[in-house]
Amino acid sequence: MLRFEMVGLRYDRAGYTPPARGRRSAADRRSGESRPPGRRQPLPEVLHDISFQLDPGAFRWLLGPSGAGKSSMLRLMYLAVRPTRGRLNLLGTEVTTAPRTALPGLRRRIGVVFQDFRLLQHLSAFDNVALPLRLAGRPEGQIKADVTELMRWVGLSRYLDLPPAMLSGGEQQRVAIARAVITRPALLLADEPTGNLDDAQAERLMQLFKELNRIGTTVIVATHNEQLVARHPAPALRLSEGRLVRVDRDA
Amino acid sequence: MISLRPSGFDELGLRRALSDRVLPLLVAAMTFLAALALGGWFGIASLSQHWRTGAGSALTVQVPDAQASAAGLPGTRLAAVLSLLTGTPGVASAKALAQDELAALLRPWLGSAGGHLSVPIPAVIAVRLNEETLDVTPLARRLASAAPGTLVEDHAIWIRRLALLTRSLQACAGLALIVVAAVAAAVVAVATRAGLIRRREAIEIVHGLGATDSYIAGRFAARATWLATMGGVGGSVIALPLLLVLANLAAPFSGRPVEPGDMRDALETLPPGLWFALPCLPAIAAAIGFVTAHGTVRRWLRRLP
Numbered sequence: 001m002l003r004f005e006m007v008g009l010r011y012d013r014a015g016y017t018p019p020a021r022g023r024r025s026a027a028d029r030r031s032g033e034s035r036p037p038g039r040r041q042p043l044p045e046v047l048h049d050i051s052f053q054l055d056p057g058a059f060r061w062l063l064g065p066s067g068a069g070k071s072s073m074l075r076l077m078y079l080a081v082r083p084t085r086g087r088l089n090l091l092g093t094e095v096t097t098a099p100r101t102a103l104p105g106l107r108r109r110i111g112v113v114f115q116d117f118r119l120l121q122h123l124s125a126f127d128n129v130a131l132p133l134r135l136a137g138r139p140e141g142q143i144k145a146d147v148t149e150l151m152r153w154v155g156l157s158r159y160l161d162l163p164p165a166m167l168s169g170g171e172q173q174r175v176a177i178a179r180a181v182i183t184r185p186a187l188l189l190a191d192e193p194t195g196n197l198d199d200a201q202a203e204r205l206m207q208l209f210k211e212l213n214r215i216g217t218t219v220i221v222a223t224h225n226e227q228l229v230a231r232h233p234a235p236a237l238r239l240s241e242g243r244l245v246r247v248d249r250d251a
Numbered sequence: 252m253i254s255l256r257p258s259g260f261d262e263l264g265l266r267r268a269l270s271d272r273v274l275p276l277l278v279a280a281m282t283f284l285a286a287l288a289l290g291g292w293f294g295i296a297s298l299s300q301h302w303r304t305g306a307g308s309a310l311t312v313q314v315p316d317a318q319a320s321a322a323g324l325p326g327t328r329l330a331a332v333l334s335l336l337t338g339t340p341g342v343a344s345a346k347a348l349a350q351d352e353l354a355a356l357l358r359p360w361l362g363s364a365g366g367h368l369s370v371p372i373p374a375v376i377a378v379r380l381n382e383e384t385l386d387v388t389p390l391a392r393r394l395a396s397a398a399p400g401t402l403v404e405d406h407a408i409w410i411r412r413l414a415l416l417t418r419s420l421q422a423c424a425g426l427a428l429i430v431v432a433a434v435a436a437a438v439v440a441v442a443t444r445a446g447l448i449r450r451r452e453a454i455e456i457v458h459g460l461g462a463t464d465s466y467i468a469g470r471f472a473a474r475a476t477w478l479a480t481m482g483g484v485g486g487s488v489i490a491l492p493l494l495l496v497l498a499n500l501a502a503p504f505s506g507r508p509v510e511p512g513d514m515r516d517a518l519e520t521l522p523p524g525l526w527f528a529l530p531c532l533p534a535i536a537a538a539i540g541f542v543t544a545h546g547t548v549r550r551w552l553r554r555l556p
């Protein structure tokens with residue numbers, strides 16, 4: 001399902017990591033034009049020797065102080081960056097050696113709630129949530145039914161037509177959550193998903209995550225919110241300065 | 252009511268990132284230039300074709316002192332030359348130009364007084380040949396012995412020079428077409444790159460949600476194709492009246508009657524090949540838009556993981 005073996009991550013200056021194998025393309029080299037001049041030495045490694053394994057249907061908190069590398073670790077798992085070293089296996093695919101063309105299909109099986117939502121500002125809330133289904137080529141009738149129902153569930157029925165800019169932070173976060181779960185992904189990753197929610201909404205969100213987890217979705221939630229963790233005890237992965245310092249197993 | 256029209260679904264915001272102003276305008280300008288180059292190509296082709304068939308099978312024979320009696324033959328020198336010509340195999344007809352035809356020919360050089368000049372003017376015989384490849388040297392020798400001083404002007408050398416000029420002009424028109432196509436591709440590439448940079452965040456989000464490179468490239472290519480087609484149609488339509496005017500100006504040279512003002516006749520003066528080539532321009536513009544945008548986006552996307 002999910003296996004890290006001695007994974008290390010070092011960002012390049014464009015914010016991506018180079019492909020694990022092979023030479024860099026001409027396009028990659030040209031992206032160097034945005035680099036600050038005279039600062040060519042590589043950035044420091046931000047994740048070191050990460051090794052752990054998760055079975056399907058697991059639930060994990062991802063904990064650690066700010067800057068420990070929680071978001072970076074999630075980025076590896078939703079394929080926004082590739083490991084600079086080590087081996088990473090996601091949903092049965094060896095990410096480190098897989099060709100680039102194998103990744104989009106894998107990404108469609110992974111739902112992500114971003115720390116900064118990453119909604120498309122020129123689309124309505126409805127279209128934002130419908131986007132993953134449309135990319136997957138689902139029929140439009142099914143899309144309408146599914147999106148409408150999920151939006152009712154997260155309490156946004158009245159805002160279907162509004163662009164994200166006209167929603168509050170918490171409402172935007174709920175749109176982002178709806179977009180992440182609309183495809184019933186096999187792996188659900190959430191980065192600080194309760195940051196903009198009040199306690200009641202945060203509880204509701206946790207119920208949603210637990211429900212998805214109960215029907216088989218693997219869920220990993222990165223958070224600082226120790227109260228939330230205390231209210232929902234579950235195994236945790238704890239990071240400190242880019243190293244895994246605690247790996248709980250399923251009870 | 253929720254808008255549920257995925258055909259108009261613009262998740263990358265390309266309607267604004269690739270605006271419908273600049274790109275169609277530039278492509279229209281390129282298409283306009285291409286249409287002029289095409290017009291030049293076909294115009295040259297049809298003029299040279301006309302001249303070749305008109306002049307290719309013709310000789311001009313000048314007989315000085317035409318009314319004097321011929322050496323050793325009955326009748327005038329002119330009559331002797333004419334009878335020799337009509338007796339030569341390969342000659343279809345030989346006709347001495349009348350005095351007023353000659354005057355008309357000379358008028359551009361001598362003015363309207365050309366008809367009453369006191370200078371002796373040689374008689375001119377227009378000869379039409381059955382075959383283009385008649386060897387004129389022995390003929391010229393025989394004519395000169397009948398009427399010394401008679402000149403035979405073979406048009407073949409002019410045909411060769413004309414062919415060379417035609418081919419060079421057509422090569423220039425072809426070169427212009429290639430350059431225009433390359434510039435159009437560059438314009439599309441630059442516009443696409445600007446669109447990519449403007450929509451970088453949306454592209455990264457859609458890419459992160461599992462869109463393939465060909466999906467994203469296809470979205471850009473569809474937009475660029477549409478804009479290039481609009482530009483192509485616009486440019487061709489604008490070029491049409493100008494081409495008609497040029498074709499009308501060229502009509503006298505290709506032997507068509509000039510009847511200014513009649514639109515239907517004007518349309519007929521366009522070389523037929525152009526009627527086929529002109530509608531191809533928007534299609535070619537569309538193809539350039541599609542291929543260039545697709546390639547540009549795909550190359551750019553390779554930087555994403």
Ligand SMILES: Nc1ncnc2c1ncn2[C@@H]1O[C@H](COP(=O)(O)OP(=O)(O)OP(=O)(O)O)[C@@H](O)[C@H]1O
Nearest residue numbers: 011015043046064065066067068069070071072073
């Ligand atoms: N795009 C990037 N390019 C270069 N360095 C980065 C990039 N993103 C993060 N980093 C670095 O990686 C380290 C870990 O950052 P990360 O965002 O993973 O921490 P985090 O645990 O999510 O922190 P927080 O709880 O504040 O969100 C930091 O030192 C940060 O500077």
Ligand SMILES: [Mg+2]
Nearest residue numbers: 070071115191
């Ligand atoms: Mg973070």
